[in-house]
Amino acid sequence: MMRTPNTSHSLKWSWLRHAVQIAALLLFAAPLLVAGWGLFGVSVGGDDPVPAPADLPFFGSLxxxxxxxxxxxxxxxxxxVVAASKTFELDWLWFALPVVVLYGLVRARAFCGWVCPVNLLLELVDALRRKLGIKVSEAPVPRRAKMGVALAVLVLSAATSVPLFESFSPIGAVNxxxxxxxxxxxxxxxxxxxxxxxxxxxVWCRALCPLGGFYEAIGRMGVVNVRYDRTACIHCDACRKACLADPSILDPVLAGDDTCVRAGDCMACGSCVDACPxxxxxxxxxxxxxxxxxxAEEGSAAAA
Structure with a gap:
């Protein structure tokens, strides 16, 4: 009997994800506003002293x-910084390790899907392009190229003695x-x-972002994964069209070779889950x- 697609979803992961992305931006802005400072580097108030945001329990950037x-x-x-300075401080490891452990346990590229402001912006750009009817290439650059870009950034940081990506990071441009x-x-x-x-x-998030390449390298360790029910699939390809990371990461499950998406590229963003009818x-x-x-079939075994 053919399964009737169920188009109603009790939870839309994409809406929750967008809420988290916006909340992250507001979280970083909150200390400045609480302290009476302005955003975008704009000063507010008069000559009276105001508290420093850095003195609050939370302050900083991404x-x-x-x-x-x-x-x-x-x-x-x-x-x-290690590559550019040719030095290493143990404190740097302790300060970075909690971030690696957090995203490593969840799924490393969850940062890209759930926190990165560039991803949020590009989803809006994506919607605008579709509305304007502009056609673009689906995969002009291989998705694994970003790991090469990440390595190149580290090599060039060492060669120039400058933390290269931090100098032109679009993530920093937003945050x-x-x-x-x-x-x-x-x-x-x-x-x-x-x-x-x-x-x-x-193309940026899928194939060129060096930070995405870094997280892809450790991305297979996460416990949050997209699972696949082969008996329910109607092979409509809606999941591939919705995938923010790269449709190719869904190929093993859609071919019936696996029960979950294991690729380190998966952002655990839930877009494919929402799209599946x-x-x-x-x-x-x-x-x-x-x-x-x-x-193997008995006939094949006998022939062997």
Whole structure:
């Protein structure tokens, strides 16, 4: 009997994800506003002294933050500083390790799907491009290229003695621009938006972002995974069209070779889950076992 697609979903992961992305921006902005400072580097008030945001329990940016006196650092930023300075401080490891452990336990590229402001912006650009009817290439650059870009950033950071990606990071352009009025990375962000509109679908997040490449390298360890129910799938391809990371990461499950998406590229964003009309995909804990290999036919065994 053919299964009737169920188009109603009790939870829309995409809406929850967007709420988390916006909440992250507000979280970083809150200390400045609470202290009476302005955003975008704009001063407010008169000559009266105001408290320093850094004295509050939480303050910082996606590159460096302080929570209750505990410093947290972007691990890829730390690697760039180590490469550029040719030195290593043990404190840098302790400050970056909680971030690595957190995203490593969840799913490393969950940062890209649930926190990164560039991903939120590019989803809006993606919607605009579809509304304008602009056609772009689906995969102009291989998705694994970003790991090569990440390695190149570290090598060039060592060669130039400058933390290279931090100098033009579009993530900093959004995050630090809102908080402190920083213009570093704005040209990169503009180029990424133009590429998204006219060159390739999700080309920055899928194939070029070095931070995404770093998280992809450790991304297979996470416990939050997209699971697949082969019996429910109607092979409508809606999940592939919705995938923010890269449709190819769904190929093993859609071919029946696996029961969950194991690729380190998966952002656990839930877009494919929301798009599936038959609820063949779900977002949950654990990977599950790979399906057992089907036994060979008796005739084949006899011939062998």
């Amino acid at each position: 590159s460096s933050s302080s929570i209750g006196g505990v410093t947290l650092l972007d691990p890829f930023g730390v690697l760039q 630090k621009g809102i908080l402190f009025g920083s213009v570093a990375g704005l040209w990169t962000l503009g180029a990424i938006v133009a590429a998204e509109l006219f060159w390739g679908h999700r 038959a609820r063949a995909l779900s977002l949950g804990l654990g990977k599950g076992a790979k399906p057992a290999a089907e036994p």
